[in-house]
Amino acid sequence: xxxxxxxxxxxxxxxxxxxxxxxxxxxxxxxxxxxxxxxxxxxxxxxxxxxxxxxxxxxxxxxxxxxxxxxxxxxxxxxxxxxxxxxxxxxxxxxxxxxxxxxxxxxxxxxxxxxxxxxxxxxxxxxxxxxxxxxxxxxxxxxxxxxxxxxxxxxxxxxxxxxxxxxxxxxx
Numbered sequence: 001x002x003x004x005x006x007x008x009x010x011x012x013x014x015x016x017x018x019x020x021x022x023x024x025x026x027x028x029x030x031x032x033x034x035x036x037x038x039x040x041x042x043x044x045x046x047x048x049x050x051x052x053x054x055x056x057x058x059x060x061x062x063x064x065x066x067x068x069x070x071x072x073x074x075x076x077x078x079x080x081x082x083x084x085x086x087x088x089x090x091x092x093x094x095x096x097x098x099x100x101x102x103x104x105x106x107x108x109x110x111x112x113x114x115x116x117x118x119x120x121x122x123x124x125x126x127x128x129x130x131x132x133x134x135x136x137x138x139x140x141x142x143x144x145x146x147x148x149x150x151x152x153x154x155x156x157x158x159x160x161x162x163x164x165x166x167x168x169x170x171x172x
Contacts, residue, residue: 041133097129101144104130105151106161115160118142 096104104125109116116124118141125132125141134140138157145151145159152162 037135095128096125099130101125101130101132101141102148102150104128105141105145105159109151109159109161115154115158118145118157118159121145121159 096107099107105121108121108124108128118138122132122138122141126137132140142157142159146153150162151159154160
């Protein structure tokens with residue numbers, strides 16, 4: 001019986017040690033996942049800045065080529081048109097920057113004039129500069145819109161402006 005008691009203590013010590021290791025590994029896993037999420041955000045940001053820089057480069061290169069090919073009197077018109085194109089391009093990429101999901105979606109649906117699926121809304125908000133830091137961004141969009149009375153769910157994960165908002169838009 002003495003052996004059984006020491007064997008039980010030994011097994012309890014082993015189990016206790018294993019529980020500690022499990023907790024340590026869980027903690028480490030959580031830390032690494034948070035680190036990965038931060039790195040993913042940094043990568044997304046870097047990609048957006050790269051896209052922006054490449055777009056600006058292309059616009060400026062096209063301006064340079066156009067100015068070399070145009071005659072002096074057309075140069076001013078061409079420069080003004082290209083400046084406007086650059087402005088439109090940049091404004092499009094940061095159209096919704098700094099806005100919340102419902103604010104940006106309201107503008108988007110008002111301009112669109114029809115219902116959109118949450119996936120399409122998410123994509124357009126992302127392109128417009130809205131930052132959504134979530135592992136499930138489409139779900140975040142849906143939840144935000146479900147909570148806001150300005151939006152009406154017309155099909156699964158498909159939203160439009162609520163009746164009053166749509167009617168005031170249609171009268172114009």
